[in-house]
Amino acid sequence: MILRRSLLIAGVLLALPVTAWAQDPLKVVATTGMIADAARQVGGDEVEVKGLMGPGVDPHAYRQTRSDIVAMTRADLILWHGLYLEAQMEEFFHDLERKRTVVAVAEGLDKSKLRAHDDYADKFDPHVWMTPDLWRDVVVEVQKALTDVRPEAADVFAANAEKHLADLDRLSAYATETLVQVPDTNRVLLTAHDAFGYFGGSYGYEVMGIQGISTQSEAGLNRIGELVDLLVDRQITAVFVESSVSDRSIRALIEGAAAKGHKVHVGGELFSDAMGEDGTYEGTYIGMLDHNITVIAGALGAKVPARGMDGKLSAGF
Structure with a gap:
């Protein structure tokens, strides 16, 4: 027993x-x-x-x-x-x-x-x-x-x-419907590094990064000079900073264009290699992309929903 x-x-x-x-x-x-x-x-x-x-x-x-x-x-x-x-x-x-x-x-x-x-x-x-x-x-x-x-x-x-x-x-579907509203001549996306190539290929945007695909590549003075000339020649008025990359090179572009009499402004901050703050809508993948799509389209001339696809974005546009 x-x-x-x-x-x-x-x-x-x-x-x-x-x-x-x-x-x-x-x-x-x-x-x-x-x-x-x-x-x-x-x-x-x-x-x-x-x-x-x-x-x-x-x-x-x-x-x-x-x-x-x-x-x-x-x-x-x-x-x-x-x-x-x-x-x-x-x-x-x-x-x-x-x-x-x-x-x-x-x-x-x-x-x-x-x-x-x-x-x-x-x-x-x-x-x-x-x-x-x-x-x-x-x-x-x-x-x-x-x-x-x-x-x-x-x-x-x-x-x-x-x-x-x-x-x-x-x-x-939201991305396609929103980004197509940007006029063809405005579909130029210039950012700190070349993170938006797939975005450009999918939605018909010309994408340029100051640095290459990796942020470990260097952005030389020649590259900055070339992009300043491009901004002036093509009358591009909006460039974008990234949440995970220093804005130093973007600021250099803006200053270089200003020295040549051409005004360029920051169209907004994009999430490239990292999402938004934990616990926020932008801290999810859906929110991250909703933010990018809405900011890019709005800055380049489209009429966008004030707070994105579902009205959840933290900031209005």
């Missing part, structure tokens, strides 16, 4: 950790805010997501901190972008994937949809989040990664992904 009772108690104790583990959210670490948002949208209550790079952080230059390393070694799943976005962390991730489940969610994209990288041979422009039509492929990769780690929640992940993809399709 004593032996039977001992065996029963032991069986219950052994079962407890399994039950508790099954109910615990997956611990997911994501590098960028955009990937963290996708994991939260798809994972729902099944995940607990930590994003490494917050608002205003440049992923091209980011290096893992001690606390990042601790979080990743304790995570069930680590999601990073790939395509040489987190250039300073690539070696670390390749070492880590021998011990943990690590997925580069943009590496599996159809390469025929990607832009070649101007600065690095055999690399591609990583800024695929700039259009919802490309980003939806990344969301699907996030869904696959979560499902592989927790297959018993596959139906939950599939339902959440379907809802989020529908929201992305609605955002895509």
